[in-house]
Amino acid sequence: MSDIAITTGNDTAAAPSGQAASDDVRLGVLDFYIGFHLRMAQNASFRAVRERSGNYDLRPGSFAVLSIIGDNPGISPVEVSRAAGRDKSTLTPVLHELIKKRYLEKEPRPGDRRSYRLRLTEAGRAHLEEIAIHAAAHERLLDSIAGPRKAELIALLRRITEELS
Amino acid sequence: MSDIAITTGNDTAAAPSGQAASDDVRLGVLDFYIGFHLRMAQNASFRAVRERSGNYDLRPGSFAVLSIIGDNPGISPVEVSRAAGRDKSTLTPVLHELIKKRYLEKEPRPGDRRSYRLRLTEAGRAHLEEIAIHAAAHERLLDSIAGPRKAELIALLRRITEELS
DNA sequence: TATTGTTATACTCTATAACTATA
DNA sequence: TATAGTTATAGAGTATAACAATA
Numbered sequence: 019m020s021d022i023a024i025t026t027g028n029d030t031a032a033a034p035s036g037q038a039a040s041d042d043v044r045l046g047v048l049d050f051y052i053g054f055h056l057r058m059a060q061n062a063s064f065r066a067v068r069e070r071s072g073n074y075d076l077r078p079g080s081f082a083v084l085s086i087i088g089d090n091p092g093i094s095p096v097e098v099s100r101a102a103g104r105d106k107s108t109l110t111p112v113l114h115e116l117i118k119k120r121y122l123e124k125e126p127r128p129g130d131r132r133s134y135r136l137r138l139t140e141a142g143r144a145h146l147e148e149i150a151i152h153a154a155a156h157e158r159l160l161d162s163i164a165g166p167r168k169a170e171l172i173a174l175l176r177r178i179t180e181e182l183s
Numbered sequence: 184m185s186d187i188a189i190t191t192g193n194d195t196a197a198a199p200s201g202q203a204a205s206d207d208v209r210l211g212v213l214d215f216y217i218g219f220h221l222r223m224a225q226n227a228s229f230r231a232v233r234e235r236s237g238n239y240d241l242r243p244g245s246f247a248v249l250s251i252i253g254d255n256p257g258i259s260p261v262e263v264s265r266a267a268g269r270d271k272s273t274l275t276p277v278l279h280e281l282i283k284k285r286y287l288e289k290e291p292r293p294g295d296r297r298s299y300r301l302r303l304t305e306a307g308r309a310h311l312e313e314i315a316i317h318a319a320a321h322e323r324l325l326d327s328i329a330g331p332r333k334a335e336l337i338a339l340l341r342r343i344t345e346e347l348s
Numbered sequence: 349t350a351t352t353g354t355t356a357t358a359c360t361c362t363a364t365a366a367c368t369a370t371a
Numbered sequence: 372t373a374t375a376g377t378t379a380t381a382g383a384g385t386a387t388a389a390c391a392a393t394a
Contacts, residue, residue, distance in 0.1 A: 043266040046254035047315070048247060052325040052333065053228050055340035058268050060225035061385085062347035063218050064360095068386090079361070082213060089211035096375060101208040103223050108362055110377055132370045132375040150212070160217040163346045164339055168217065171339050174329055175220035181328045182227035226362085229383095233363095244384070261352065273385055275354055297352040297393045 056178075063160065071152050081153055083112055084138070084146045087122065092135040094127065103179065121145050221343075228325070236317050245277055246318055249303065249311045252287065257300040259292065268344065286310050 048054045086101050087093055099106040116122040121142030124134040164171050213219040251266050252258055260278060264271040281287040286307030289299040329336050
């Protein structure tokens with residue numbers, strides 16, 4: 019079952035999922051690929067978040083950053099980048115923007131002058147609570163789709179993240 | 184279980200998954216978010232594919248495009264875009280590059296002069312078979328991570344894609 | 349009027365490499 | 372030497388809007 023025959027013709031592949039993506043297009047081997055469906059689901063989720071929050075300031079990236087900092091006061095930029103699974107260089111502009119907006123403040127880190135400690139400001143906490151409402155609404159939608167299998171889905175996604183890192 | 188309390192402080196959230204992302208960083212509510220883990224897993228998978236195929240010409244996007252066209256000879260660009268879950272405008276450069284490389288050929292579509300029919304060339308089929316080997320290797324890795332729950336994982340991801348479209 | 353494919357433009361997310369200042 | 376943060380640069384992926392040709 020995990021060893022999939024690679025066929026590139028259209029005469030052998032079956033389309034097991036009915037209307038998977040379009041009307042009568044055969045997805046062939048892609049329909050058995052976790053990687054493909056992972057990308058499709060993530061794209062759909064991303065689009066849904068953007069549509070929901072066109073006006074609000076909810077982007078998946080900065081929501082995660084604010085949330086992580088809110089849960090870990092005094093955390094350093096590298097630690098945030100590791101928790102969010104991104105390179106540290108990608109965090110610099112995000113943090114600077116959030117600091118400029120007065121959502122974050124930096125404090126010196128005692129004992130290491132290369133680094134600094136991050137903390138939400140009052141405005142940052144209020145902002146996070148506001149965008150968290152929209153994030154939670156999106157999440158409830160995902161919850162209703164996953165139903166009782168949510169825990170299992172998360173466990174599987176977490177394993178993928180861990181094993182591929 | 185699906186109704187998650189939104190906390191932005193660090194004194195209430197628990198970290199149920201041990202070393203989820205980094206050493207002792209609390210992920211807080213994010214750790215219960217399907218959307219967050221979806222993004223993390225997709226990023227990790229994307230990275231793994233790129234590392235595996237640094238030399239080969241395997242990109243998730245064009246692999247899916249070639250694969251879909253291989254399974255649906257004569258398909259139109261819009262149909263490909265719908266099957267791949269992308270806007271039609273994003274397909275134009277991909278198709279043109281694949282045509283330029285002689286992996287694809289276009290034929291006139293009888294009865295509709297706005298559109299055309301896409302088909303793999305012999306070289307395109309050979310190329311697809313080659314990159315499919317690497318895609319399949321990556322997929323086997325994902326298979327081994329999902330284990331017996333692969334079918335369920337794919338079903339859940341497919342539902343997310345469908346419901347959010 | 350609606351659809352197909354194209355073009356122009358732009359944004360997000362991400363990465364690598366090189367740099368500085370510290371450790 | 373190694374690490375933290377920054378900067379510069381780049382690339383992949385995606386989207387919207389407007390357009391010409393055709394339906």
